[in-house]
Amino acid sequence: MPMAMTKQEREAFLADVHVGVMSIEEAGRGPLTVPIWYDYKPGGELWILTDRGSRKGKALDAAGRFSLCAQTESLPYKYVTVEGPIVSVEPTDPERQGRPMAHRYLGQELGDQYLEATSADEASRESVCIRMRPEHWLTVDYAKQFSQV
Numbered sequence: 001m002p003m004a005m006t007k008q009e010r011e012a013f014l015a016d017v018h019v020g021v022m023s024i025e026e027a028g029r030g031p032l033t034v035p036i037w038y039d040y041k042p043g044g045e046l047w048i049l050t051d052r053g054s055r056k057g058k059a060l061d062a063a064g065r066f067s068l069c070a071q072t073e074s075l076p077y078k079y080v081t082v083e084g085p086i087v088s089v090e091p092t093d094p095e096r097q098g099r100p101m102a103h104r105y106l107g108q109e110l111g112d113q114y115l116e117a118t119s120a121d122e123a124s125r126e127s128v129c130i131r132m133r134p135e136h137w138l139t140v141d142y143a144k145q146f147s148q149v
Helices: 007-015 055-063 094-123
Strands: 020-024 032-036 046-051 065-071 078-091 127-132 136-141
Touching: 007 078, 007 136, 020 055, 032 055, 046 055, 046 094, 055 065, 065 127
Parallel strands: none
Antiparallel strands: 020 032, 020 065, 046 127, 065 078, 078 127, 078 136
16 A cells, blocks of 8 residues: 655645754765754745854755655654755744744744743854755655554
8 A cells, every 4th residue: 555645645744843854965975964943834835944154054055955854753653755946045034934933843932932042142143044945755654554553
């Protein structure tokens, strides 16, 4: 039985809250692979926030594309991997992007506390919003094979 997700299933899964695992090509090394918060709306672009001067930011700038995997960590296991080009890089707007991202992962109260606690760090860095257009998808939903799990 096929375990791949339909387009609607994969987009809904990617839109759910998961910590993504991002991979970026790095010349002369293996890919840089790091956990990251992300956001995605079905049919749209996936976006992340990062410091432009960080290793991750520099690798993204050089590669021009990245992969991201979102997965469940309990049975039945599922995952969605997307890969595609970076389509825009813009300075992060703290209220339009930073606060919604913190609220997505931490809820309103903890998200606001997180932003307050990290605001001094953020002010010293050049945070950017990087958008990727998913071109290639790889999906598995083991519940389709093991419906008793």
